[in-house]
Each structure stands twice: as structure tokens, then as C-alpha cells.
Amino acid sequence: MTTARKTTTVFLTVLCGLLSSIMGLTQRWPLWTWLTLGVLLVVVPAAAMWIAARRRGPVPVSFEENITAAPIERTACQVSQVALPSLWDDYDFVFSATVRWYLVESPGAVPVLNPAGLAAETVLNRARAITEKREPGQSSLVQHELSGALSRMFPDPAGQLQAMAENISLTLLPQDQERLDRLAGVRKDKAVWEHQRTYEQSKRQYLGEDVLKDTGSAVVWWLAKNDEHVEKTVADLGLLAQLTSAANDTEVPERLQKLVFQHDPDEPPAGEPTEAATEHRTAADHIKDFFDSMGLPDEDPRRAMLARQISDLVKEQNRYETAEDLLRRFDPPADAPPESPLV
Template sequence: MTTGCKTTTVFLTILCALLLTILGLVQEWPTWAWAALIVLLAGVPAAAFKIAATRRGSVPVDFEEQHTAAPIERREHRVSHVALPSQWDDYDFLFSATVRWCPLEAGGGAPVVNPAGLAVETVLDRARAITEQREPGRASLVQHELSGALSRMRPDHTRHLQVMAENVTLTLREHDQERLDKLAEVRKDKAVWEHQRKYEQSKREYLGEDVLKDTGSAVVWWLAKNDDHVEKTVADLGLLAQLTSAANDTDVPDRLRDFLPQPQSNRPDLESVDAPPASFEREPTTADHFEAFLSGMGFTDGDDRRAMLAKQIADIIKTQDRNETAEELLKRFDPPAVYTPVNDATDETHGL
């Protein structure tokens, strides 16, 4: 019987004694009744205490020790910034999580273990098996993958604990993330450059092997470009013949020479003045034909399109191993810029 129960029993006994005393005075009980009342009031609490002690059994000597509450075992541990390998060498993930565990039933001969260390080892092994197969550039995606994989209680390899993890975070070192960002930018720039190079190469192949393969192909291409304007195409036939000859580093065929535009130096008034024999006239070169083509198209000196077209035609000619002709075109229509150095010493002298 507890202390509260004992106090309640004594209080009720005293209360009953008072009530019975009042009743005995009013009823004028005989002397023997009062003696019986005293015996009854003294025996009831004693009997109650004895019955309670019999039901409870004997109290052990170390009663206080047995009823002392055992300390609650802590079953979680926080790990922070643990380096885990990724698929790329020298790029490690930084892993943080709260590790939780619960013990499994072990036999009497089971060894004493450190549950926190065993649980952390198990979680890191499970996490490493995933991270070492993932690229470091996908840290946020791998973090969610780990959150799902580590969210289930699983036994460790010793079968002493069931282990899980929560509040998982996965990051990279700051300088590693900067390197990955730079590598991504380089890959993107390289992809753009590759597309541009392939586009230019395809364009040169299209012009050299299809459009400017011969004069007939150039005429068909020019006719399609000018919306079937036959008159304009016929008028530009000489220019197309010159452009085709320049692209293929050949002379204009004799059957098309009549369509070539006459240079200004062949005016009638000049022909009558002691002109040298035709046999001594210089044969027009590829650059001359290309100059006539540009003039016929209205691309005058100083027009940026002259250099652009010359560069494209030179690239086409180089693919046919005619580097001298290509260099001649570039030298004449796309010459390199001349750099004039500044004499610092002279300037300083003038400044003085």
C-alpha cells in the first residue's frame, strides 16, 4: 500500500469514529457498546494494512534501486561534411545526415558494441555505394536519391542494429563547383564552335561541289535564286562563267568568252593607238575573272562583301590543292592588315 492509500485509510477511520461517537451520545449507548466501538476502530485500519501487504508480497531490500528509472538510450547521431567519392577522381561529395538506429534482439553471448559507430559506418557504406557511380555535376539530384535510399530501416552487417538516415544533404566543395561550371562553359562553347565549323564546311562543299561545279550548275542555281528571271540570268551568264572558273582554278571556256564583260581598258579609242599584238597581251588570271565578277555584281572597292566572297572562294580552292590561286585571291581582295609600330622612344623625346 502506498503512502497516499495509508493516509486515506486513517482519515476515513477517524471520520467514522466521530460519526459513531455522535450517534452513541445521542442514542445513549451502554458501556459495552463503547468498548466494542473502540476495538472496531482500532482493528479496521490494521486489517486493511495487513491485507494490502499480503497482496503486494514482500518488499525487496533493493526496492529503491529497482524503482530508479533507467537512463534513456540515445539512438541518433549527426554526421557532417563526410567526403564520399564520386564517379570522377578528386571530386568528392560532402555528405551530412542524421543517423538513427534501433537494436535487434541479440543472444546472451553477443559482444558489446558501440551502436553509434556501427550505425554511422552502415549509413556511409550505403551512401558510398551510390555516390561513387554518380557524376559530381548532379549533386542535388544525387541528394534526393540518397534521401530515398537511406530512409528505410535496414540491418547492419553484424545484425545487431537496424539503421536509417534522415535530413540528408549532399554538396560539393566551393572550388570544385567553380571548376565544374567552367568545364560546362567550355563544353558549350566547343559545341557551338563545332556546329559553326561544320556549317561552314558544309557551305563550302555545297558551293564547290554542287553550285560552282561547272557553269551549268551555277546557272541553274542563279536562276533559282532570281525567281526564274531568265533575262537576268542570261545577262549574268558571263559573271557566272568567271566565278565558276575562279572557283575551279580554270580558264573560262571558249564558248562562253563572248558573254564576258569587256574590261574598260579595251575601249575602241585605245585599240586604234599602236596597240601591241594580241599575242603579247597577258592572259586574264583567276583573280582578274573574279574582279570582273565582283564589278558586275556591283561590289565596288571598299565593299566588305568583296573580302568575304574572296575568302569563301579561296577556301573552296584550297580543298582542291590549288593554294597558289587561293593565296592570289586573298592577297588581292583580302590583304592582311598592316600594323605600324609606334616608336615609344621618339614619342617620349617629343614629349620632352
Template sequence: MTTARKTTIVFLTVLSGLLLSIVGLTQRWPTWAWPLLAVLLLVVPAAVFRVASMRCGTVPVAFEEQLTAAPVERTEHRVNQVVLPSKWPDYDFVFSATVRWYLVDAPASAPVLNPAGLAVDAILKRARIITEQREPVRSSLVEQELSGALSRMAPESTGHLQAMAENIRLVLVRQDQERLDKLADVRKDEEVWAHQRKYEQSRRRYLGEDVLKDTGSAVVWWLTKNDEHVEHTVNDLALLAQLTSAANDTDIPERLQHLIAQQAGEPTAPDFPEAQPPSAPQGPETATMRLSDFLDSIGFTDGDVRRPMLAAQIAGLIKEQNRHETAEAIQHHFDPPASPALDDEASTSGSPLA
């Protein structure tokens, strides 16, 4: 019988005695009834104890059963901020995960071990095999790859347990991530600049090797630009001849010099070669004037933003042909450097010149 049952029986016996005493006083029991009541209150609990002991018997409690239950063995461990190498030197991953394991049955003579340490070491080795072969620019993709590779139980090297990992997180150090972002921006800018340079070179080759190769090519190009209006193109022959000679830094052919004279309002020389005056030397100033006349004729007058842009492209084309003096003269004429007075005024006002 347990202690709780004994306490309950004693409590009920005392309570019953009190109730019977109250009833006896109210009913005025005879004097001989009170000794009988006292005997019953002593005999009945003793009989109950005896019967309960005979039914349950004596059950000895072992010493081991009185000890506190053994603690539950831990089977997981959280790993935080462990550095793992990547494919690039000096760029490391930062690894975090929850490591889980279970022990393999071992003989009684097996050495005492720390299962958490073995499991963590096994997971880090498996993770390193993957991270040291991956570039750090895609850390989130490597994180998903690790989640799949470490999501199954696998035996560790000593064979004492099997381990896996979950809740994996793989990131880069903040400073390294910022450096990689800057490098990516620079690479993108370089690609854009390379395409722009290639485009400019292509346009210059087109103008120099095709459009302005000679006066005939320039006439054909200008004819297509003017919707095959022959009369308009014929009127611009003198300007095309000047533009071609300026682009190639050569003299205007003698057969076209009379067109230049007509445009300037000078009398045309007779068609006798010995009577024609020698052609004027073609210097940087002449090339600049011819280019200016041509731009005026096609509507790119002073103040038009397209005028210095086209002149700069032609100057670059001439510079590629090693005619630096003519190219610099054209550049200086159509896009002169800012005067010191404008620089002082811009620095005083605080706004940079465009």
C-alpha cells in the first residue's frame, strides 16, 4: 500500500469518528454505545490495512529505480560563422548550419568520444570539398548546393556516427561582397565603353574608307542622302570636293577647281592648262574653311550642337592618318578650349563647365 492510500484511510477514519460522535450526541445514545464506537474506529482501519497488504503484497524497490532518470542524449549542435575557402584566394565563405547525427552501435570496449565534435568535423569537411571549387560571386547558389549535399546522413571517417546538416546559411564577409559588387560594376562599364569605342571606330572607317574615300564616293553618298535629287547634289559638288580633300588632307583635283572658283564668285579660268594658275597649297587652314563651308551647306550652322560633333569625328579620322596638324586645327576651330575668364567665372559660381 502506498503512502497516499494510507493517508486517505486515516483521514476517512477520523472523519467517520467525528460524524458518529455528532450523531450520538444528538440522538442521546446510551453510555454502553460509546466504548463500542471507539473499538470499531480502531478495528476497522486496521482490518482495511491488513486486507490491502494481503492483496498487493510487499514489492521491494530496487536502488536503481530510486535514482533520477538518465538525461536524454543530445543529437544536434548549431555551428555559427565558420570560415570556408572559396575558389578565389582571400575570398572566404562564412558557413552556419544545424548539425544532426546518430551514433552507430559500438562495442562496450569502444573509447569515450564527443559525438558533437565528430559530427561537426564531418560536416565541415564535406562542405569544404564543395566551397573550395566554387567562385564567391554566387554565394546564394552555393548555399542551395550545400543544402542538397549535406541533407542526408553519411558516415564520418571514424565510423562512430552518421551526420547531416540543415538550416544552412552561406554568405560572404560584408567587405568582400562590396568589393565584388564594385568589380562587377567596373566590368559592365568596360564592356559598354568597348562597344562605344568599336562603334566609333566603325563609323570612322565607314566615313574614311567608304564615304569620303574620294569625291566620287562622297557624291554617291550625298545623292542617297538627298533622295536622289540630282540637281541638289550637283550644286553641292564644290562642297563635297572640299570635304573630301579635307578628310584625306590632299589637294582638290584640278578638274574640280573651277567649281570652287564658281562658288566663290571668281571668274572661271580658260580651259587651257598652261593658262590656269597653280593650285593654292592645301594647309590646315584651308581644310578647316572647306569643312566649315560644307557644314554650313548641309544645315549644320554655327550654334548647332551637331556641328562640333561631326567635326570631331572627321578630325579623329584625319588623326588616324597621321595628319595631326590638320586634325588639331579642325578640332580647335570647331570646339575651341574654354577661355580662362570662363574658367574663373565657373569656379566662382561653383558650377562645372560642361
């Protein structure tokens, strides 16, 4: 019987005795009744305690027996600056953490003389299995992944201890991080260059295969660019013929040569062309006439830009001399002396 039950039994016995005494005095009980009541007040509580003791057992439970198991003793060690492989060769993560463990009793197992080393090995093997599948540029993300994966106790292969890690740090060597930053910059520049190159190729293809395919296509394009001003387009037919011939590195068709000569200020306004006028004109001469008719002065940077695009078109037709002539004429190197145009 517990102490609480004993206290309750004594309290109820005393209370019953007081109530019986009050009733006996008021009712004037005889002497034998008082003797019987006294015997019952002693025998009944004793019998109740004896019965309760028999049900619990003869041996009392001590305080030590109430302790179910010995407390688990956890210990810790620090792992610092350990290189772990990444998905890329020669780019290692640098791992640091606090390793915690506790020994597991295993009957018949060999005692662990260096549990700190075994716990560190267990944690590092778990971390390595993750890092070797991750790219080095994701060190911050992998650090959080390791914090979650290593936060739970996990047994070593022999089952002699349970280990985990906390306060995890995962970085790269400074020189490796610098290399990754440079590679990222190069990839970004390459992507921009490829987009620009694709745009220029598309523009050249549009000019060469559509706009400047022949004089008729150039006339339609010029008509649309000049808000359907027919008069201006008709006046520029000679220039368009020269531009189309230069882009395709061909002579101006015979039926359009008269229009070309009409736009040459050095030629007479009418009549047959002179011997000087019928001399061979280069693609650069035709392009110059076109730029002049467009109102683009010599110092206008748009002349060089358009000349480069036309030069690229000509190169695609394997006419490299004509392309180089256009660049020398309209887009010479910065340190090259100015070249007098041939007219």
C-alpha cells in the first residue's frame, strides 16, 4: 500500500471512530457496544492494509528499480576543412561540421577504441554520397541539403554507434570559385554573341535573299520604306540597280544601265555614254552612289555598318576580294591611312 492509501485509511478510521462515539453518547450505548466498536476500529484498517500488501507482492520496489535504462551519453568532435568530391573533376567542396554520436551496446562486438574517428568516417561517407552528384556551383544549395540529410542519427556499417552532424559548412576553394565565376561570365558572353550573330545572319539573309535578290525586289522594298512615294522610288531606280548589282557582285543589267548613268553627276544628262562612263565600275563605287543618294555623309557611322553587312553577303558568295574592297573603302582600320575613293 502506498503512503497516500495509508493516510486515507487512517483518516477514515479516525472519522468513523468520532462518528460512532457521538452516536454512542447520544444513544447511551451499553458497555459491550463500546468494546465491540473499539475492536472493529483496530481490526478493519489492519485487515485492509494486509490485503493491499498481499496484492502488491512481498518485495517493495526500490527507487533504483524504477529507472528503466541508463541515460545515453552523447559526445561530439569537430571535422574541419575536409575535401569532398563534386560532380566535376578537380573541383572539391570544403566540408566542416560538428559530429555527434553515441555508442550502441552490441554483445560480442569488438570494443570501439576511437569512436570519434568512426563517427566522423560515418558522417563523411554520407556527405560524400551526396556531394559527388552535385555541381560545384551549387555549394550553398548542397549545404542546406546536407544539413537536412545529416541531422538524423544513422548507424555506422558495423552498427556500433549512431552518428549525425550539425553546424555544417560547405564552400569552395577561393581559386575554384574564381574560375567558376569566369566560366559563368564566358558562357553569358557567348550566349549574347550567339544571339547577336544569329540576328546578323538573319538580317543578311533577309537582305541578300529577299530585299537585294534582284532589282525588282529592291524596288518593292524601297517603295515600302518611302511610304509608297512612287516618284522618289522611280527617281532612285538607278541607285537600286547599282546596290543590287553590288550585293550580288554582278554587272548592272543592260536594260538598267541608262538609269545608272543618269544618276552619275559626271556624265552628261542625255546622249550616249562616253568612253570614261562605260569603264568598269566596282561594287564600292555603286555602294558609294547609294550612300550619297541616301544623304549619308562620309563621317556617318551608318555607312561603315551597312558596308560590313553587304561585305558579309558578298563573302557568302565566295567573292572575298570584293568584300575586302568594300571594307577598305568604307570601314578601314582605325590606324590605316584614308584611301581615296575610285570614281
